[in-house]
Amino acid sequence: MAEVNTTFRFMMVMYVFMFVRLCYTENSNLTSFRSPQEDVEVQTLLSRLNKHPVKSITSSDGDIIDCVHISHQLAFDHPLLKNHTIKMRPSYHPNRINLDDIKVSSLMNTSSDGLSSSPITQLWHSNGKCPKGTIPIRRTTKEDILRASSLKSYGKKKSSFVTQPSIIDAKLDQQGHHEYAYAYASGEFYGTKATLNLWNPKVQESNEFSLAQIWIIGGSTDTIEAGWQVYPGMYGDTNTRLFIYWTSDWYKTTGCYNLCSGFVQTNNKIAIGGSISPTSQIDGSQAAITILIWKDGKNGDWWMQLNGEQVGYWPSSLYSQLSKSASMLEWGGEVVNLGLNGQHTTTQMGSGQFPQQGFRKASYIRSIQTVDGTNTLRTPNLNSAHQEGCYDISTRFSNDSYWGAHFYFGGPGRNPNCQ
Numbered sequence: 001m002a003e004v005n006t007t008f009r010f011m012m013v014m015y016v017f018m019f020v021r022l023c024y025t026e027n028s029n030l031t032s033f034r035s036p037q038e039d040v041e042v043q044t045l046l047s048r049l050n051k052h053p054v055k056s057i058t059s060s061d062g063d064i065i066d067c068v069h070i071s072h073q074l075a076f077d078h079p080l081l082k083n084h085t086i087k088m089r090p091s092y093h094p095n096r097i098n099l100d101d102i103k104v105s106s107l108m109n110t111s112s113d114g115l116s117s118s119p120i121t122q123l124w125h126s127n128g129k130c131p132k133g134t135i136p137i138r139r140t141t142k143e144d145i146l147r148a149s150s151l152k153s154y155g156k157k158k159s160s161f162v163t164q165p166s167i168i169d170a171k172l173d174q175q176g177h178h179e180y181a182y183a184y185a186s187g188e189f190y191g192t193k194a195t196l197n198l199w200n201p202k203v204q205e206s207n208e209f210s211l212a213q214i215w216i217i218g219g220s221t222d223t224i225e226a227g228w229q230v231y232p233g234m235y236g237d238t239n240t241r242l243f244i245y246w247t248s249d250w251y252k253t254t255g256c257y258n259l260c261s262g263f264v265q266t267n268n269k270i271a272i273g274g275s276i277s278p279t280s281q282i283d284g285s286q287a288a289i290t291i292l293i294w295k296d297g298k299n300g301d302w303w304m305q306l307n308g309e310q311v312g313y314w315p316s317s318l319y320s321q322l323s324k325s326a327s328m329l330e331w332g333g334e335v336v337n338l339g340l341n342g343q344h345t346t347t348q349m350g351s352g353q354f355p356q357q358g359f360r361k362a363s364y365i366r367s368i369q370t371v372d373g374t375n376t377l378r379t380p381n382l383n384s385a386h387q388e389g390c391y392d393i394s395t396r397f398s399n400d401s402y403w404g405a406h407f408y409f410g411g412p413g414r415n416p417n418c419q
Helices: 002-026 036-049 123-127 142-146
Strands: 055-058 064-069 108-110 117-119 134-138 178-189 191-197 210-218 222-230 241-247 288-295 302-306 309-314 326-336 363-371 383-386 392-397 405-410
Touching: 036 142, 055 123, 178 363, 178 392, 178 405, 191 210, 191 326, 210 288, 222 288, 288 363, 326 363, 326 405, 383 392
Parallel strands: none
Antiparallel strands: 055 064, 064 134, 108 117, 178 326, 178 383, 191 288, 191 363, 210 222, 210 326, 222 241, 288 302, 302 309, 363 405, 392 405
C-alpha cells in the first residue's frame, strides 16, 4: 500500500511539473525578464511611459486610457523637444482646408453605395471623455513590455527585420520576413491623403502582424507611417487598432510606435494605439478611415488628420530628409511572415481576399492624393508591387471623386499557390 501511495505521489508531482512547464512554454515571452534587476528595469520603464493622469477611463476591450496633461506627454522626453513649444493648430492646410468647417467628432464614415453607414469610433468613448487640455494615452502594462523580445526593443521595429519596400522588389524580402502589396509614387512631395478600408484580418502568430498604412519616406533614412494594424505581440489581442510610427535612421536606433518620444498629440478624443470599430464585413457594411498627412509650409512640421480632425504632428526637428520634403509616398498592406515549419503564414492581408474579388470582399485604399509644392492636392500616377501568389494588388483610376486613384489589395497568405 505504501508503495502504491509513493507511486501516486510521484505521478502527481510529475503531472504538476509538466503542467507548470507547459504554462512556462506557452508564456515564455512573459517570463523573459526574470531577475530582480530586470524586474526593476521593467518598473522603471513603466514609470517613464505612463505619465500621471488627470483622469483614467477603462475601455470594454481591457485598455486603460489615461487622460494626461498635454504638456506632460512622452514626446517631450525626446532630447530635441525638451524646450519645444506646442503648436495647437497648423499654419497651412492643403487646398486651404478650414478645420472650423469640419466637424467629425464621431469619426463618421459613409459607404459608397449609400445603403449603409458605419460610424467609426473607439471603444473607450462609451465610458468617458478626456477633458480639454489633456490627451488620451493607452496605458502601457507590464505584460505589454514582457511580450517584447527585450526592454530596448519595446515599441520599436527591428532594423534587421524591416526592409524598405520601394528599394527592393516586395517578393524578394524573405530574410526580413515582411511581405507587401502596395502602390507608390516617386518625386517631391509635401503630404498625402487617402481613405483606408478597415478590416480585422486573422493573424497566425502573436509576433506576426497585418496592417494597412500610408508611408511617407524621405531619402534612405526618414519615415512617417500611419494606418491600422492587428498585432497581438504589441497589444496582447487581435483588435484592429489605429497606429503611427516614425524613424529618422531607418529603424536602427530612432523612432517608435504610437505616442513615444517624438509625435506631439494635440487632440483629446483620439487614442493612438486604441481599438477602432466597427470593421468591414464581407458582403456587408464597409468601414474606412481617411488620413491626411502634410507638411506645414511655415515651420516644417508634419501634421496628421484622421477623418478631418487634426490629431497632432511630427516636429521637423526630428528629421534630416523630411525636414525638406518627401521623396516617395506609399500606400498599401504589410504582413510579417515568420515561415514557421518551413510554411508560409496564414496571416491575412486586408480582408483575406484577393483584390479580384472587388468591393465588399477585398480591401481597398481609395481617393489617393498627394500634396505638391504649391500646397495643392493632386492625383498621382501609381506604380505597384506585391508578394506573388500570397498577396496581390490591382490599381485603378476613376473620374468618380469618391474613388479617384485607388486599388484593391490583400490575400489569404498560405494557399495552393503560396506554400
